[in-house]
Amino acid sequence: MVVTAEQLALLGGTPAITLDQTAAARWPIVEAEELAAIQEVAAAGQWSNAPGVQEFEAEFAAYIGTHHALTTNNGTAALHAAFFALGLGPGDEVISPSATYWATAMPILNVGAIPVFADVDLHTMNVNPADVERQITPRTKAIVVMHAGGMPCEMDAFVDLCRRYGLRLVEDASHAHGATYRGRKIGSFGDVAAFSLQTSKLCPAGEGGILITNDEALLRRATALGHYERLGRRPALATGHEEGVEEDEYDRFRHTAFGYKYRISPLNAALGRVALAKLDARNRRRNEGIQYLLDAISEIAGLTPPQIPAYIERVYYGQPRVRYDAAEFGGLPIERFVDALRAEGARVSGGTQLRHRGGLHTQPMFVERVHWAFHHPANAASVAGARYGLGALPVTDNPPRDRISLPNFPRPTKELLDQYVAAFHKVARNAGQLL
Numbered sequence: 001m002v003v004t005a006e007q008l009a010l011l012g013g014t015p016a017i018t019l020d021q022t023a024a025a026r027w028p029i030v031e032a033e034e035l036a037a038i039q040e041v042a043a044a045g046q047w048s049n050a051p052g053v054q055e056f057e058a059e060f061a062a063y064i065g066t067h068h069a070l071t072t073n074n075g076t077a078a079l080h081a082a083f084f085a086l087g088l089g090p091g092d093e094v095i096s097p098s099a100t101y102w103a104t105a106m107p108i109l110n111v112g113a114i115p116v117f118a119d120v121d122l123h124t125m126n127v128n129p130a131d132v133e134r135q136i137t138p139r140t141k142a143i144v145v146m147h148a149g150g151m152p153c154e155m156d157a158f159v160d161l162c163r164r165y166g167l168r169l170v171e172d173a174s175h176a177h178g179a180t181y182r183g184r185k186i187g188s189f190g191d192v193a194a195f196s197l198q199t200s201k202l203c204p205a206g207e208g209g210i211l212i213t214n215d216e217a218l219l220r221r222a223t224a225l226g227h228y229e230r231l232g233r234r235p236a237l238a239t240g241h242e243e244g245v246e247e248d249e250y251d252r253f254r255h256t257a258f259g260y261k262y263r264i265s266p267l268n269a270a271l272g273r274v275a276l277a278k279l280d281a282r283n284r285r286r287n288e289g290i291q292y293l294l295d296a297i298s299e300i301a302g303l304t305p306p307q308i309p310a311y312i313e314r315v316y317y318g319q320p321r322v323r324y325d326a327a328e329f330g331g332l333p334i335e336r337f338v339d340a341l342r343a344e345g346a347r348v349s350g351g352t353q354l355r356h357r358g359g360l361h362t363q364p365m366f367v368e369r370v371h372w373a374f375h376h377p378a379n380a381a382s383v384a385g386a387r388y389g390l391g392a393l394p395v396t397d398n399p400p401r402d403r404i405s406l407p408n409f410p411r412p413t414k415e416l417l418d419q420y421v422a423a424f425h426k427v428a429r430n431a432g433q434l435l
């Protein structure tokens with residue numbers, strides 16, 4: 001049998017993607033600046049409480065366009081500090097997406113309040129403002145949004161909801177460093193926002209997190225939770241405080257904080273500073289590669305990239321997805337189409353192959369109501385009304401199965417992307433062979 005370039009690799013032909021993909025996919029990117037930053041901190045011997053930490057906070061706050069920032073040892077701690085800063089506790093409800101990493105919602109329980117889950121929008125998989133509004137009760141105190149995969153939530157709708165109902169807004173911006181909504185950076189819409197700086201994130205510090213706010217009172221309270229070393233030492237804060245400022249209501253807790261120790265390692269802060277300096281350029285490179293791929297793939301009838309409104313500049317954390325219309329391929333199941341792409345060398349996934357770990361509302365923590373906050377008498381009404389368990393959130397429970405995920409290369413080359421484009425066109429042209 002003669003094997004031709006046009007023959008699908010799945011059926012014995014030659015793969016369309018032959019270039020090595022390791023360098024394009026590698027993350028984090030380690031260059032001279034990252035190594036020099038670590039070496040500088042290491043050599044100085046200040047492995048705790050080094051000056052670079054506050055400089056990083058000032059730079060991050062300036063980048064987002066907020067007054068204050070507080071680094072933490074991870075993003076989960078930053079979210080905990082955010083909910084604590086808002087003074088939430090037993091008897092309070094916070095509306096959260098369920099389709100998110102657990103740290104968006106679990107710290108709500110750890111301040112004694114109850115997460116009330118809202119469903120997501122089918123197209124963006126971001127929390128749906130209409131469903132959030134339906135969950136508001138007299139006990140609701142705050143909404144937390146998460147910009148899934150770097151796609152900003154509809155912030156006009158959430159800001160409006162919070163204004164109309166007198167609620168506080170928290171942004172979990174862990175996927176969206178550098179994204180903008182109507183020209184404003186994500187993270188600047190909430191009363192308080194938290195970012196993870198964990199290695200896989202767009203602004204990686206290794207392990208780390210950062211909380212930002214315009215509200216100095218919130219910053220002080222967030223600091224009181226897990227930064228005992230900054231209480232009673234006002235000049236150590238990144239707020240421009242002068243020596244000799246009167247103690248505030250939190251300074252007297254400097255020998256205990258509120259029981260947590262959340263400061264970042266200066267080594268991680270040093271990496272974070274380098275990552276922040278390179279963030280826009282690195283986001284641009286990812287975005288250009290993804291856009292190139294999406295544009296070329298969208299020429300194929302039956303593959304449709306998501307529509308992004310003109311007022312949004314998204315970033316990409318995780319895999320971008322395109323919608324697959326089986327009817328355009330003679331009814332070929334999406335998994336078969338994806339298997340053919342994989343045989344060509346493409347790092348793709350689709351349909352039932354896509355990972356779906358289930359919404360948080362289906363996790364034992366909520367279904368079995370294990371956490372102490374569920375048993376606090378002040379939370380009884382909230383727990384009785386909670387939508388926990390499979391079936392409560394239709395879109396979260398049944399994510400779309402007609403999507404193909406594409407690779408998100410931090411450093412793609414045009415040659416590699418062109419091989420991907422060729423692979424998609426080849427499989428699309430020859431889909432009939434697979435029926």
Ligand SMILES: Cc1ncc(COP(=O)(O)O)c(C=O)c1O
Nearest residue numbers: 074075076101103104174196198
């Ligand atoms: C949406 C979201 N929120 C919060 C976090 C928590 O951040 P960290 O891992 O730094 O604690 C993550 C991390 O994966 C995340 O994806």
